Amino acid sequence: MLRFIFSRLLQSLLVLVVVFTATFFLIRLKPGDPFKGEKAMPASVLAQMNKRYALDQPLWKQYFIHAGAFARGDLLPSMRYEGVQNSKIIKDSFPVSLLIGLSALTIALGVGLPAGIIAAVRKNTWLDYSAMSLAMLGICLPTFVMGPILQWIFALKLGWLNVAGWFERTDWILPAATMGFIYAAYIARLTRGGMLEILNQDYIRTARAKGVPGKQIVIKHALRGGLLPVVAFLGPAFAGITTGSFIIEKIFQLPGLGQHFVGSVFNSDYTLVQATTVFYAALLVLINLGSDILQAWLNPRIRLT
Amino acid sequence: MTAAASAIPASLPRGRSLGQDAWARLRKNKLAMVCGVVLIAIFLMCYLGPLFCTYRLDAQDLELKATPPSAAHWFGTDEAGRDQLVRVLSGGRVSLNVGLLATAVSLIIGVAYGATAGYLGGRTDSVMMRFVDVLYSLPFMVFVILLTVAFGRSMWLLYLAIGAVEWLTMARIVRAGVQAQARMEFVEAARSLGLSNSRIIFRHIVPNVLGPVIVYTTLTVPAVMLLEAALSFLGLGVQPPNSSWGSLIDQGAKSMETYPWLLVIPAAFFSVTLFCLNFVGDGLRDAIDVRSGKD
Amino acid sequence: MSAIIEVKDLTVAFHTRNGVVRAVDGVSFRVEAGQTVGIVGESGSGKSVTCYSLLGLISQPPGRIEGGSAIFGNQDLLKLSEKDLQKVRGSRISMIFQDPMTSLNPFLKVGTQLVEPLRLHQGLDKAAAWKKGIEALAEVGIPDPATRMDQYPHEFSGGMRQRVMIAMALITRPQLLIADEPTTALDVTIQQQVLDLIKDLQKRLGIAVVFITHDLAVVHEICDVVNVMYAGRLVESASAADLFAHPRHAYTRALMRSIPALQKKGEPLYTIPGLPPDLSQLPDGCAFRARQIPDRQALCLTTKKPPLLEIASGHWVQACPGCVEGGLPL
Ligand SMILES: Nc1ncnc2c1ncn2[C@@H]1O[C@H](COP(=O)(O)OP(=O)(O)OP(=O)(O)O)[C@@H](O)[C@H]1O
Ligand SMILES: [Mg+2]
Numbered sequence: 033m034l035r036f037i038f039s040r041l042l043q044s045l046l047v048l049v050v051v052f053t054a055t056f057f058l059i060r061l062k063p064g065d066p067f068k069g070e071k072a073m074p075a076s077v078l079a080q081m082n083k084r085y086a087l088d089q090p091l092w093k094q095y096f097i098h099a100g101a102f103a104r105g106d107l108l109p110s111m112r113y114e115g116v117q118n119s120k121i122i123k124d125s126f127p128v129s130l131l132i133g134l135s136a137l138t139i140a141l142g143v144g145l146p147a148g149i150i151a152a153v154r155k156n157t158w159l160d161y162s163a164m165s166l167a168m169l170g171i172c173l174p175t176f177v178m179g180p181i182l183q184w185i186f187a188l189k190l191g192w193l194n195v196a197g198w199f200e201r202t203d204w205i206l207p208a209a210t211m212g213f214i215y216a217a218y219i220a221r222l223t224r225g226g227m228l229e230i231l232n233q234d235y236i237r238t239a240r241a242k243g244v245p246g247k248q249i250v251i252k253h254a255l256r257g258g259l260l261p262v263v264a265f266l267g268p269a270f271a272g273i274t275t276g277s278f279i280i281e282k283i284f285q286l287p288g289l290g291q292h293f294v295g296s297v298f299n300s301d302y303t304l305v306q307a308t309t310v311f312y313a314a315l316l317v318l319i320n321l322g323s324d325i326l327q328a329w330l331n332p333r334i335r336l337t
Numbered sequence: 338m339t340a341a342a343s344a345i346p347a348s349l350p351r352g353r354s355l356g357q358d359a360w361a362r363l364r365k366n367k368l369a370m371v372c373g374v375v376l377i378a379i380f381l382m383c384y385l386g387p388l389f390c391t392y393r394l395d396a397q398d399l400e401l402k403a404t405p406p407s408a409a410h411w412f413g414t415d416e417a418g419r420d421q422l423v424r425v426l427s428g429g430r431v432s433l434n435v436g437l438l439a440t441a442v443s444l445i446i447g448v449a450y451g452a453t454a455g456y457l458g459g460r461t462d463s464v465m466m467r468f469v470d471v472l473y474s475l476p477f478m479v480f481v482i483l484l485t486v487a488f489g490r491s492m493w494l495l496y497l498a499i500g501a502v503e504w505l506t507m508a509r510i511v512r513a514g515v516q517a518q519a520r521m522e523f524v525e526a527a528r529s530l531g532l533s534n535s536r537i538i539f540r541h542i543v544p545n546v547l548g549p550v551i552v553y554t555t556l557t558v559p560a561v562m563l564l565e566a567a568l569s570f571l572g573l574g575v576q577p578p579n580s581s582w583g584s585l586i587d588q589g590a591k592s593m594e595t596y597p598w599l600l601v602i603p604a605a606f607f608s609v610t611l612f613c614l615n616f617v618g619d620g621l622r623d624a625i626d627v628r629s630g631k632d
Numbered sequence: 633m634s635a636i637i638e639v640k641d642l643t644v645a646f647h648t649r650n651g652v653v654r655a656v657d658g659v660s661f662r663v664e665a666g667q668t669v670g671i672v673g674e675s676g677s678g679k680s681v682t683c684y685s686l687l688g689l690i691s692q693p694p695g696r697i698e699g700g701s702a703i704f705g706n707q708d709l710l711k712l713s714e715k716d717l718q719k720v721r722g723s724r725i726s727m728i729f730q731d732p733m734t735s736l737n738p739f740l741k742v743g744t745q746l747v748e749p750l751r752l753h754q755g756l757d758k759a760a761a762w763k764k765g766i767e768a769l770a771e772v773g774i775p776d777p778a779t780r781m782d783q784y785p786h787e788f789s790g791g792m793r794q795r796v797m798i799a800m801a802l803i804t805r806p807q808l809l810i811a812d813e814p815t816t817a818l819d820v821t822i823q824q825q826v827l828d829l830i831k832d833l834q835k836r837l838g839i840a841v842v843f844i845t846h847d848l849a850v851v852h853e854i855c856d857v858v859n860v861m862y863a864g865r866l867v868e869s870a871s872a873a874d875l876f877a878h879p880r881h882a883y884t885r886a887l888m889r890s891i892p893a894l895q896k897k898g899e900p901l902y903t904i905p906g907l908p909p910d911l912s913q914l915p916d917g918c919a920f921r922a923r924q925i926p927d928r929q930a931l932c933l934t935t936k937k938p939p940l941l942e943i944a945s946g947h948w949v950q951a952c953p954g955c956v957e958g959g960l961p962l
Contacts, residue, residue, distance in 0.1 A: 062486045174608075176590060184594070237735075238737070239748075241687060242722035257737075293482075294571055
């Protein structure tokens with residue numbers, strides 16, 4: 033197990049290097065210049081700025097200067113927000129994304145798991161059909177349709193919540209619900225599929241032949257195996273929720289990391305793009321590792337080898 | 338020699354009757370059939386409809402401004418007085434194009450990669466699939482965004498960029514299928530006949546993993562369309578004056594309180610299309626009776 | 633002797649997309665205390681479905697029990713509610729299955745699964761049940777049972793797993809054990825061990841056993857009474873001695889001819905020609921007709937299902953004139 037974790041960490045390091053390299057070159061391929069903002073800069077200031085970020089150096093030198101800084105854990109200051117460290121931008125904005133993401137995931141699991149289990153146990157009944165139709169709706173209604181609908185109902189019509197923004201303590205509800213509903217749909221479908229597969233296994237028949245009551249069969253005998261696909265999905269789902277928050281943050285005007293990432297791409301803020309991308313990649317690597325460990329723990333066959 | 342030669346064609350008729358069997362089962366699935374018909378209708382409307390529209394795509398009627406649906410403008414007009422009907426239909430064409438072409442790209446890459454890995458097996462296979470695992474753990478939305486800005490906003494590059502990140506699952510599915518097939522008798526037979534590797538892969542193995550691939554392809558199209566719409570929503574997708582359902586929804590969401598039809602109509606078209614694609618995919622899965630290739 | 637279970641006219645059908653499959657068609661048999669009753673027949677002849685339906689273990693839908701009764705004690709198993717059946721399963725009637733590799737839950741410790749019937753039916757607490765579990769493992773000949781309890785099924789070999797299944801089935805000391813091809817998936821040496829174990833436990837505990845198999849050699853070894861099934865129907869039923877001495881039905885004789893050990897050396901192995909009929913389109917008359925040797929075929933019933941006739945004391949055979957050796961007493 034330790035060896036597994038160690039080799040995975042090593043591999044993760046490689047991933048981070050690749051991500052950094054790809055980002056470094058891709059963002060520089062984009063037409064546009066980090067300092068060509070609204071206000072034109074005097075040539076001397078521009079030259080100074082270019083010097084500070086090593087933009088006056090040949091590309092390969094730039095690469096090693098930036099890579100070296102990242103390797104030391106220095107994410108460099110932003111090019112756009114002068115003098116602000118990228119690490120501070122991430123530290124300020126990521127908690128917003130994380131809060132939304134975690135509450136969305138909680139909602140998704142809280143709704144999706146029971147719905148999927150019930151649909152599997154009551155297969156081909158109206159309960160199954162209605163749960164699965166709702167899930168299909170969740171998959172087909174993209175966040176940017178779902179979001180405005182929820183805004184319209186709960187903010188504009190009922191006036192219970194703010195349409196957008198990040199001012200009150202309740203502002204997390206609508207974005208988290210929007211995202212949660214969509215992931216709940218995926219989780220419900222996965223749960224149903226996984227449970228159905230397990231409920232057809234021979235060992236479930238054994239349990240029934242022992243006289244185990246239906247509820248206990250589901251909880252004690254089927255759930256562990258049936259939830260494996262969901263656990264496997266949790267990694268990507270959490271990753272998708274935290275790194276895919278661009279749209280939610282745009283709809284609900286949230287000061288999260290996603291907004292900064294998209295903004296930095298538009299502004300050609302090279303260092304901030306690099307910093308956010310590497311941060312996202314590191315986050316993903318950690319999440320995937322955690323999800324693998326959790327899966328191994330759930331599955332005795334992997335756990336013990 | 339003769340035994341080997343007869344073993345190969347022997348597998349073909351069975352494949353065809355399997356297809357007929359699946360078609361018979363699919364036909365019994367009412368929901369999937371209805372969805373299929375709706376899809377065809379939407380395709381026809383989007384690809385042929387704009388030809389019959391009286392309004393041009395970018396024809397503005399600034400005096401008219403935004404009006405709700407009427408006899409002259411069935412889907413109403415937007416703030417610039419542009420006819421929504423033609424915009425929604427041609428927007429659909431863009432969305433469907435992206436969906437189909439990006440899926441085709443991912444299909445080509447995924448099938449070639451997965452088939453090669455599964456067929457060669459051994460170390461090559463494990464290295465190739467390890468690479469896929471690594472790619473899986475990249476923040477892929479981030480890369481789609483970076484790719485789209487890096488290579489300009491050309492639509493073709495958009496297809497390519499999306500296809501380039503969507504092939505991973507396809508590769509896994511194909512590999513799993515090929516791996517199972519590569520051990521079958523008729524492949525051994527083909528090998529003993531001295532057929533080349535690539536010929537064996539594409540003539541004998543690929544047809545046999547077609548089922549899962551078809552199913553997954555149908556499910557990739559809506560996923561890709563969703564991605565394109567998300568990019569358009571972020572302002573990274575198709576550029577004006579062109580529109581896609583994603584960009585129309587983006588504009589509609591901004592004015593949903595005052596001009597709800599600008600949001601409702603494209604959103605409805607988009608969602609119904611996704612809905613139908615998913616149900617047809619699910620129906621195909623049941624009809625072809627494939628298990629997901631992931632495990 | 634008194635019957636432990638008496639099954640009468642059991643009829644089970646599956647309503648599938650491709651029509652109604654008559655998996656079990658009017659099967660009757662009885663099991664007496666301490667007896668081992670065999671059910672033999674080719675794959676697909678309905679042996680498993682017969683036994684599963686006694687315990688309500690067939691999936692409904694598509695399966696449906698269309699008629700018959702199964703008197704166990706003073707209850708008709710076929711009429712019990714799911715809740716009452718749960719009380720019978722694993723406590724008074726237990727089952728073991730064909731494939732030990734898939735019949736144990738890979739996610740639960742062997743011990744946990746083993747003692748589950750005790751916890752459910754006898755309300756034992758964890759510690760007491762665990763102790764009994766260790767004894768039960770020792771009883772079926774698993775070395776070092778205390779450590780084995782804490783392991784997972786994948787750490788056991790196939791034969792060991794089947795031993796665990798047997799221990800689990802017998803841990804509550806049921807009156808009846810249904811063994812559905814318990815040795816088919818094992819290799820030959822292990823087969824014999826498992827068979828000996830079942831025989832031994834059956835003697836010691838005095839339980840009745842229904843033993844399903846398609847292997848007549850196994851039947852010969854352990855069964856007192858044999859029921860031969862073909863295409864969902866009983867074609868012959870007799871004491872083992874009687875059946876092996878005087879097989880009457882053509883299908884039984886064909887089965888016996890195909891036991892490899894009984895065939896003359898040097899002759900090609902005999903297999904019954906043709907395939908069993910499609911159970912969703914059974915012919916009206918004798919189901920074995922299509923596989924009969926040509927000159928007897930003409931004699932087979934074609935219009936009505938041949939009835940079971942007792943042609944000697946305790947020896948029943950399906951009365952199709954074409955299939956019964958030596959003619960039928962009229
Ligand atoms: N769930 C089901 N749905 C449809 N048909 C079924 C189902 N279960 C069993 N059958 C049918 O019932 C018939 C009898 O099956 P059964 O499992 O009892 O055979 P068997 O004699 O136990 O064979 P084997 O030796 O292979 O175990 C088969 O023809 C099978 O096709
Ligand atoms: Mg069976």
